[in-house]
Every structure is written in structure tokens, then in C-alpha cells.
Amino acid sequence: MKTEITENTAYFSGDEMNPEIVFECGQAFRFNPRDNGYFGIAHGMPLNVEKAANGFKIWPVTADAVENTWKRYFTIDKDYCTIKKILSSDEIVKEAIPYCCGMRLLMQEPFETLITFIISANNNIKRIKGIVEKICALSGEAVIYEGEKYHAFPTPAALASLSEADLTACGAGYRAPYICETACAVRDGFDLDVIFSMDYEAARKYLMTLKGVGPKVADCILLFAFDKQEAFPRDVWIKRVLKTLYDFEPKNEKELLDFAEKKYSGYGGIAQQYLFHYARVKKLL
DNA sequence: ACCCAGGGTGACG
DNA sequence: CGTCACCATGGG
Secondary structure (H helix, E strand, O other): OEEEEEOOEEEEEOOOOOHHHHHHOOOOOOEEEEOOEEEEEEOOEEEEEEEEOOEEEEEOOOHHHHHHHHHHHOOOOOOHHHHHHHHOOOHHHHHHHHHHOOOOOOOOOHHHHHHHHHHOOOOOHHHHHHHHHHHHHHHOOEEEEOOEEEEOOOOHHHHHOOOHHHHHHOOOHHHHHHHHHHHHHHHOOOOOHHHHHOOHHHHHHHHOOOOOOOHHHHHHHHHHOOOOOOOOOOOHHHHHHHHHHHOOOOOOHHHHHHHHHHHHOOOHHHHHHHHHHHHHHOOOO
16 A cells, blocks of 8 residues: 655555454454544554545554554555455355455554453453453553543553452453463563464464463464464354355364365455454344 | 353363 | 363343
């Protein structure tokens, strides 16, 4: 996509981007509707995101932040037009694509993605958002924007300093000890950035050594923070889609990954995201 | 009261 | 390797 910066606003054009789909599709939990777009905190900075001519705009930004942070966050170099063409060879994804106009996968911060998807286990999106906001208010650094106070997602050290009781009070339920243990592990040296240089299989195993991270959560983290497009998170919705639309019920992990690889030629994660959104808006049982 | 939500853990074959 | 009870919380 093309980038243009005027004042404190950056415009990206050349490919569709729909903030509503991007932020309501269950990959990110800290952006909410505001005016004609969405507003949230990412990388410790406040950000508005809105549709614009053949693309979208974000503000307030500096040229530095656009170059070093936001281009990457929004994966603006990824060409969804081509990906859609490839995925259209599957008739069922082809039917889902029109419902997903402007969908993009983000590259979110690894630690935030790790913790929020631990919270996502056996939970629903509305409640996940509530829990995350409470945790941020409790231990995230304050961010002031237009006179209002917001909070960054906590650092590993800040989150690790909370007690299980603190997290339970935020509504984390039985996931509280998982969050504590995993936050401590990262604070004490578990390296998340090394995952960028690992292949999908190795990265998945590595993440699953953390408490509260199983196969599905690991796939979400790999897809939504590390851009590992082979990841194929399998939640209750996707299980329904595969059964209802493909008459397919995988017996094990390998059978599912082979299916995804064959059907979606390396873009399983993106196909999955289209199907997830499609299933939800169509309320597929 | 029951069922569900972007599931994982630990125990047991 | 597969199965299964159990886990907390709030909304339908």
C-alpha cells in the first residue's frame, strides 16, 4: 500500500481496509468504535483508525511511529488482493470473501497477544475485552489523550507483580494462575522475539511450554502476532464450519493441518479468519 | 436451572 | 497418542 503523511495523520491507500471487520473479528481486544472508526491503545500509543479513499487513515502519529511501528502493525505490505484470488479456488472460502471485505490480519505485540489469548480460552469476546481492560487499568502505564486517561497493556514485569487474587478480581477466573505463571516466565527470560526466526512447528511447540497455552491459543498467537500464516486456530466456530460446510471432522492435528495446507495453499490462517467471520455474521450453527 | 463462549490441564488408558 | 472431568464467570 501507499503511505502519505499530513499533519499528524497517515493515509494508506491501494488496498481495502475495513476497521469494523479488522477489530470486530476477534483478533484484537483493545479497539472500540468511536465516531466513524475505531479507537484503541497499541504499542502504548493512542490510535484512531478510519476508512479513507481506497484504504484507511490513522492518527495521531509521527513519521517515526508510522515507519517503525504502524506499517508493521497493519501489515501494509501484504497484498490481500492476490491472497483472495488464491483462496478463491476453494468454493466455500470464495463464498465467505464478500462478507470479509477489508479484512486484514494485524501483527500485534507478542506479550499482549500471548496473555489476551490465554484469557480467551473457553470464554467469549465481550468478556475477554472486559477482563483485558481491567488488567490494563490495574497494571498498565497511563496514557493521556485529549484529556482522557487510558492504559497501555502492562509490561511482563508489571503483570508478573500482580497476585492471583488481583487477576481473579479482574474476572480471569481459573486462568488467573496461568497468567501469573506465564507473565513471570516472560519477565524471567522466556524469549518471545526469537519466535520470529522460528518455523511454524517449532514456534508452536515452544509457545506450548507456557502455562495456559495449548494448540489453539498457540495458533492464535502465531497468526495474530507473528504473521505465521500456516497457523490454523481451531475453535468451536471453525469446528462447526468444517463440519457443516465441508462435512469434515478431523480425527487429529495432522489430519487438520493436511486439510488446511491442501485446501488453502499456505494461507490457512487467513482462510480460517474469513470463515470465522463468515460463520459469525451468518450465525451458522 | 441449563448451555455456551476464539480451551487447557492433569490423570488415566 | 486419544479421552475426559474439571475449571471461573457472565450472558442467553
